[in-house]
Amino acid sequence: MTSIPLSHILIISTALFFIGMYGLLTRRNMITMLMSVELILNSVNINFVAFNKYLYPEKLEGVFFSLFIIAIAAAEAAVAIAIIINLYRNIRSVDVEAANEMKF
């Protein structure tokens, strides 16, 4: 069976990471930024699974690690949304530029 080479998968995950990074740095909407963070996390998941499969097929650590990351991402999304809701209640906006009180 001719398998897909590892480099292809890594290119995909790198592309996903930078797309997420771009979204995180340029979007003004906090929900969108949260979604971008999910993209970054998923690109890492892909890396873990791919390396596990290609380098150490007899082991399962990479798979389990990505399971953990999914769980943590879920928890993090819950916390982040709670923060966003509270911010919205205070400043009536989900624009990240509007929340600029915390500075010198």
Place this chain on the structure above:
Amino acid sequence: MPTTAYILLVLLLPLTGFVLLGLFGKRYLRRLSGVIATTLLLGSTLLALGIAYNYFFGPDYKSPAGGRLIETVFKTTWLAFGPHLSIDTGIFIDPISMMMIVVVTFISFMVHLFSLGYMKGEDRFSTYYAFLGLFTFSMLGLVLSSNIFGIYVFWELVGCSSFLLIGFYFDRPTAVAAAKKAFIVTRFADLGFLIGILILSSRAHTLDVNQLIETLTSDSLNNFAKSPAFLGFPLISWGLTLVFIGGAGKSALFPLHIWLPDAMEGPTPVSALIHAATMVVAGVYLVARLHLLYALTYDVLQIILYVGAISAFLAAIIACTQTDIKRVLAYSTMSQIGYMMFALGTFRLPPPEPVFNPSLGLTASMFHLFTHAFFKALLFLCAGVIIHLVHSNELKDMGGLRKRIPLAHICFLIACLAISGIPPFSGFFSKEEILTAAWRADKFIYAIGLFTSGLTAYYMFRLYFAVFWNKPASGHPHKQPLVESIPLAILALGAAFAGFIPFSRLFTSADLPFKSEGIGTNAIPPVLIAFTGIGIAAWLYLRQSSRPQKAATALRSLYTFAYHKFYVDEIYLFVTKKIIFNWIGRPAAWIDRNIVDGIMNGLAATTARISATIKGTQSGRVQDYAWFFFIGIAGLAVLFIYIVT
């Protein structure tokens, strides 16, 4: 041993009074404070009398040589710095400390009793009694401490409580200035004391007074030869001189006496307690306690001899010209302390001559301390009565008071006779012994002492005639409260008869057998000169006349010189204001303001400037922070992948 417990009780009863009145006096015990403090002191006095009687006359403390045992009855480690260095506290009993606790508690009790009437209606009545308790406690601690560092601690406590008492009327600027002056001058001297302690204990490797004396005397020749010299003077001599300077400050001896006359700003009973009977003899006590060490050093003894004699003489001359009754008494105190000090200085003759009777000077000094406490406290308490009657300290406002306060008149007369050394009053015996000791040691000092004793008689009777005679007696007897009369009467008895106590048999140095110096023809010159002094005083002041004025004019330059106290105060002011302030104070202030503060301010200013520059990076925008984070991680990645490996 029960004695230890009793001695501790003597020490702690006044402290209890201080704590009780200090905490609750103002609010709850206002009325009772005087009675409480006086009762506590009565207990303390009775115990002290019992202990001293047991010590001097009981069988328990007889030493094999026939004298009295010297021992440390209570000892406990207080501050342990290491296995070989610790500061202990302990109670030390020897004839000196036993006599001192009697004097301190007795005089303090008299003053407590007298103050019940004298200070009545005073705003800070309970505070006054609290301070008196603190003072009595610290003085007792000072005389009972077995450790020289303990003595130093109580020494400072005495200074502190005298500061509080002198400045008792803190709404008067003069009282505040006097308190500050007393504190600073004695502190300055205490610096000498502290350095002296450090030098002595570094040579002896102990802080315990007894061990200190033992170590330094046992191989004294060795020790002195080995002791490194500083400016051509052995180190131990330096230490002893510095300790003496500390004592001279507290005892108001010549160059450091300036605080004593000003200290008369305190309430009069306080002057009786502190500046006559107890605190000022602390220096004498200290030198007496260490007299075996001083006996080793002829040079230091000479210093003591001359400082004492000069103080006695100068103070007597100044006392002749002062017009404030309390100031005259203050200078007479200084003069009498000078007597005690130079008596200690006669402890040993110059080395080649045989040692005659080493303990005579010590015995004489302690004897004079004892009798002086009675008549000087009596004089001050009488002065208190007089001042209350005429509401003035100035002699010109007094005169002819003999009918109005008959009791004070009699008491004052007894005290004057005692201080002038007229037999058979107490001062005669003690002064006689001092002069005998001086005669044996140094004829020049004897001459000064003799002349001073004439001056003493003159200025005391000048005071007496100016207050009680001078003007025609008038008025009816002034009603005096009983609490004021009783102490006067008791002290008058003491001043009259304390001389008959066989002091010299009870009181010798280091258990030496005492050879009695009978009073014979050697008593004639002092008594004659004293009568001459009294005669001159009577001629000048018995009746109101222009004679004092004429005498002052005849001796104008000397009179002005003495009236201004030999300008010692002015010299001090010149040294402090012109020299120390300008040449030390100002540069130090400049360094403090510009260099020390400058470094601190510079540090703060630099920090502020840096933070102002970089604070723009904290923009408050989350995405900027994400950028920094990303760049940082990318930088680290580049660093670890391409540069470090």
